[in-house]
Amino acid sequence: EIVMTQSPATLSVSPGERATLSCRASQSVSSNLAWIQQKPGQAPRLLIFGAATRATGIPARFSGSGSGREFTLTISSLQSEDFAVYYCQQYSDWPLTFGGGTKVEI
């Protein structure tokens, strides 16, 4: 199976700052990569699919980039509601696999 590795595990930032999250796949997943946000006690929420396409209703401050094995999620100016855990997920091949998550905290 394709192993997804996220870094860092925890990212401490201040509101208004830029956050950059990384995800690496053990083999190429082309652009079949999604980013998912999860706040405490809530269901996961799709942010980005196709490595760079924002899902419906996702603010423009969220952007995704990369292809192949290396991917990045950038939050241009962190808002209070963005503090959460972020997962990357590959859907190039089954089983679907997820990274371990990056917790974005104040």
Add this chain to the structure above:
Amino acid sequence: EVQLVESGGGLVQPGGSLRLSCAASGFTFSSYWMHWVRQAPGKGLEWVSRIASDGSTTNNADFVKGRFTISRDNAKNTLYLQMNSLTVEDTAMYYCVRVEMGWGQGTMVTVSS
């Protein structure tokens, strides 16, 4: 608006069974593969099972070991997960997922004596 609404979770004893359902709306359900993903308390996300748009192909995670069966009724826009021989390790929130479109709110399965 895409909506995925799971139901059917609850408390069950080890060795018991549950059938989860996921009612889909806001997209052409019959055109897409669908997935179940679970999350144990305090843990990460774990893929469980998938089914082709017409139901002809299904795949399961290794830990399923023939205990779970994914199915769908395209006439009812509904996805199912029949879970048998449940163990305490199956305790988790179970989510219905359409990749590239969204996740449901989840249904909690608790396996305990």
